[in-house]
Amino acid sequence: MMNSLLKKLTDLIYGTKRAKRIYELKNSGEKVIVADACKGIITTDKTNITLGLDWVKSQRAVIMLTQKNIICGKWSIPINSISDAKLTKLKTLFGGAQVLTIQTVDETNYQFGMQVNPEWTNQKQLLLIVEDGNLQYSKFSIIVRLILILYLGYWVYSRFF
16 A cells, blocks of 8 residues: 555656657657656666665666566666676565666666555566665765764754753
């Protein structure tokens, strides 16, 4: 229930249905198989999914899997150039999430974080390895969380005591 509500909300904010419709109109004959609101990064590490500064400055766009490409904002990745694709399912504070990790034949590594969407596991266009995973926290992410917790504690203390 929470997963579907969050997915609908993020899709509404990002305009996922509109982006899909516009892409299909501009590229007649190419069908969008799956579309989702996402955050995407290019990373040097193809295996670890780490919360860190990369995600703060990530590209926020609609990711679309078509018959020929994966499109996300300014990136267009031909399916025939993908050497490895993995969908990692995660549990977060706000429900489920998933990260699509792609490595191309030229060894460029992409990670796309999005809300849970079973359409990714049900599609047949892109061969995916699906696995359960855990998030790793960078030093930056841990420091930001500690600062927020300390500030919240200070605010509660100063407000009520």
